[in-house]
Amino acid sequence: MTRLLKVATFLALKSIVRGNVGIILLTIFMLVLVTMNLLFVPGLINGATMSMNTILIKTYSGDIIIEPGGDDTVISHADDLAQSIESIDGVIAASARNNINAYVTFEDERVNCVVIGIDPAQERAVFEVADSLIEGRYLDSRDRGQILLGVQLAGADLDDIELYSSSLRHVHAGDKVVVTYSNGIEKQYTVKGIFDTGFIQTDVQAFVTDLEFNSVMPNMNNKATSIRVKLEEGVDPELIIERIASMRSGLAFQTWDETAGLVESMTESFILINQILNVVNYLIAGITVFIVTYVDVVNRRRQIGIQRAIGIKSRSITISYLIRALFYAVIGLIIGILAFKYVIIPIEARHPFEFPFGPAYLTTKPAYTARMAFILLSVSLVAAFIPVWRVMRIKILDAIWG
């Protein structure tokens, strides 16, 4: 076996070194393109998914959502519970929230939305909505009669936003809107600020201080419809949930990914598209190697016949072609991966793809890259083997003299 490999390697090296440089470079170039393409789509999907997940956590769900369990509709002693949660190692902050459905009216427009009562300081610690203001200012703890609107709710004369036609259209910071709560109370508010997080489910919400909320719903004092928890990076949410559950019974928990229904279905679609594109890419790689090897063995049929006639084993000749195919694929992979990592990713980072939920940055996962490389090498080997195997079945004399 050693001799077979030695002769095969010798033949492959001579063929590469003294072969047609143009064809070798073109083949490698094709495999570089295939490699970059195989990395690009999943890289974009990973980037988009990460971007979506990040924005979901930072503006909508937090890392953990705590809700009343069983028949309860509210969490009692919510402030105490939030404080206790914040004392757990790995928890950055916890914010108690109260929700109520309402209609917001401005001029002739009337829009249904959820108004959320919050402690602005705690919300700032858990979410980044305060950093997404496009008009006005964020709420202060003592604010009364002031409301914060999402851009998809306010409209803010931005007619290119997704839900503009169903928004209040022309509301800006400083305008006055009327809120009709589901309990029948109607109040006028001054719009203190408008935020645009890029995440539609957040941008259709409205916020008031818990002070204001308690004036509308006095029975909700020190109660919450949910508590949102922000964790330190890398902390396992399940461990924190266990700790919280041991503090207080009768609560229901959700992690951020359990709330990501829309994001998940988008990710699944992306993955399916990626798989289809990958099959096409592997086919292109296989066909490229097949054509190059096929043309080569047809052109060298006589030389292969001579090699066999002088005693070179068919297996050695076959392995020499497989080594060549591996060479093309390995070089293509190395250049493709390096070019993707050190050229494409930095360029894209400077000019990221913009999605409705924010910019998506290309990323690579080592496990995926390794799997892709393994499949590409396997495809190249099979693609090279087929034409060589066919030529090896031809009689020596037919190979030499046709």
Added chain:
Amino acid sequence: MLEVRNLSKMYGLGDVQVRALDDISFSIADGDMVCIMGKSGSGKSTLLRQLGLLDRPTSGEIIIDNEVVTKLSDDARATLRLQHLGYVFQEYALLAELTAHENVYLPGMMLGDKGVDFKKRAKELLDLVGLGKRLRHYPKELSGGEQQRVAIARALINNPRIIFADEPCANLDTISSRKVMETLVGLNEEMKVTVIFVSHDPEDKRYARGLIVLSDGKMVKEGAPIQ
């Protein structure tokens, strides 16, 4: 000892079966130098290809050292060619991407006898055929006669017991032809290698000690050449 018994070879040309070799039998002793002659299409090259194990006969047997080699597997035949037989083609048949030196040592590399420095031996063989200074030349940089001598050196790399040469001088000028034939005679006399060569040139009989004449696939004469 090389022995041929009732060897026949049929080719199919469409619906027509052509009998290229017809019931041929002979034997050649070790160290002999035999010329196979005949007109064009008489079956000389076909016979040599059967003897050199490049093709399989339709019927009959080829026996080398009491072993019937006609029924061996392709792999076993390749091993036998590599270890005991050397083949010189009419059209030189060198590998274009390899230098003269590499062309010669490649079969040695495949055989890989322990302790044998096949690169050194290839150099010695190229010296022997007068091409010691052209080791690094590619086939396209060599004349026809030089290429044929490289092919002879290649055929010798594994110390074969029999060398088959298929019209080795067919494409060469007179001077080159003489050099090639003298090289073969020298190998036969000095290294005691059995040489079986095909030629259509009656003059080449003088190099041989045995003669086989074919006509329409049949052997019409066997014995010593008439000078």
